[in-house]
Amino acid sequence: MTNDRPKRGRPRSHTSREAILGAVRHRLLADGYLRLTIEAVAAEAGVSKATIYRWWKTKGELVLEAAEGDISIGLVPETNDPRADVEAAIHQLVDTFSRPLASIVIFAAIATGESDPVMAQIFRDRYVYPWRVSAAAAMVRALPEDRSEASEVQFLLDVIVGTVFQRTLVLREPNTVGLKGRLMSVIFPI
Amino acid sequence: MTNDRPKRGRPRSHTSREAILGAVRHRLLADGYLRLTIEAVAAEAGVSKATIYRWWKTKGELVLEAAEGDISIGLVPETNDPRADVEAAIHQLVDTFSRPLASIVIFAAIATGESDPVMAQIFRDRYVYPWRVSAAAAMVRALPEDRSEASEVQFLLDVIVGTVFQRTLVLREPNTVGLKGRLMSVIFPI
DNA sequence: ATTATTAATGTACGATGCGTTTCGAAATGT
DNA sequence: ACATTTCGAAACGCATCGTACATTAATAAT
Structure with missing residues (x-):
């Protein structure tokens, strides 16, 4: 949750969001925090890197949300x-x-x-x-x-x-x- | 202390060793461990990167010795x-x-x-x-x-x-x- | 003095990951 | 239809990694 939803335009993909957070959890358990890279998360989630940076500013923010x-x-x-x-x-x-x-x-x-x-x-x-x-x-x-x-x-x-x-x-x-x-x-x- | 001293050949430079360990301490205090890079240490010590890798395998080893x-x-x-x-x-x-x-x-x-x-x-x-x-x-x-x-x-x-x-x-x-x-x-x- | 041996320097390399940008396509409201 | 927003793919310049190469320097053995 970073922004409010705009009234018009393509809505944010709930599927991608879940895929990203799930990939983060999986990579954390497999490799640990320091070895976790955004590129690997994007690849595993089947998502563009830009989409991740679009919604989370830092790796820390992303990880905290994934493990909430x-x-x-x-x-x-x-x-x-x-x-x-x-x-x-x-x-x-x-x-x-x-x-x-x-x-x-x-x-x-x-x-x-x-x-x-x-x-x-x-x-x-x-x-x-x-x-x-x-x-x-x-x-x-x-x-x-x-x-x-x-x-x-x-x-x-x-x-x-x-x-x-x-x-x-x-x-x-x-x-x-x-x-x-x-x-x-x-x-x-x- | 990583190796014994060989009997022949150019001896290891004590000056460079001290300069490297001193630079490590300085960069640690200035930037912290995670932001410390070997390249910055080499630059500050006035030493080639290869010289550092010649004597210390990892950043951790180097830092432990510098802070001994x-x-x-x-x-x-x-x-x-x-x-x-x-x-x-x-x-x-x-x-x-x-x-x-x-x-x-x-x-x-x-x-x-x-x-x-x-x-x-x-x-x-x-x-x-x-x-x-x-x-x-x-x-x-x-x-x-x-x-x-x-x-x-x-x-x-x-x-x-x-x-x-x-x-x-x-x-x-x-x-x-x-x-x-x-x-x-x-x-x-x- | 010559040779063998080891150290140090400078430079360059291919990899990896970063965070950003650009572009075209997709999905929604007005 | 149009405006708006997201998404995906690709590429970018940058930093740092760890390694490799050729060259020069310093020392011991012969």
Whole structure:
């Protein structure tokens, strides 16, 4: 979604759009983000290169849209069991980071911040930030008053995100069974 | 250091070697890893491209060697105050990750694991692994017996590395004063 | 001194991918 | 029919890659 639909003229091809996004997903899973080229996507989708550039300014924009369904994290629930909410937040994170397509795209969004700051920005604003706000709220509810200052809450969120990132995306450790429980007992020591 | 010195023939130019590695550091700080090109390094060093390819197979190899002094972490001390040793380990990590050149190169080594697995491998084996082994030993000494199983120690190391990585390299948070203390109290709750 | 050996330079090459442009054809509303 | 917009095919100039070649330079062995 880049433009509004004009009233006249040939309408945008829904078929081509789907073919492009599907080809992007396929090439991402096959080759990874860095090795993905627009030319290969165009060839696989049976589409002209110009058509891709017509609707997406950058590779990052294109990839984020193609993986939208996989990388959206959702908001942390607000039940009357705040610790369960925090646990749900951790679960959402681990679950999302473990999806093959999401792991590739999230990693790329963070890693290419240097050369494509727009991609990192969009990823943060659209996917990380909403989750983070709701997770912070859950954390405040779950912590005792003397531990719920903003800086401590942000630190604990960094512990969660950083540890999950390290385990699932850097070390590529598929076994996440002990991870959630251990994170909970580190955040809420007995 | 790629080869032994042959006994005969023109010796390798020490001047060119230093000029190349210096240019790499300069371009890294100016442009970042992804935008660094071999051609630009050759031009800035006043050296032929072929000379660079003669001694370094890949960009990753070249960059790791150019930044060697900045990215080497050192081993965790072994005093009779094991908690202080763990604190020292955290300090080493934060300190290294905060150096401008190291932050660029470490980030690149992790981020390009997809397209340049050799760089990630070298980085892990040569710089991360030794620190990690000595940090694990310190952790075992510092933890009570009932918490010092291998999987728990590895998890706590991932918490440290992940959190520091998140704070310093992903979020680029320069303020690390509270970080070390908070990490300690998360690992050793009262 | 001559020869063998290795390094470094300059230059050029074919590939690949980039992002853009141009042109003609196709598909819609007015 | 006409205006408008999209699409596909092809080509463009550009940057960078990694390699190759011939030439010159510096050193050790003979």
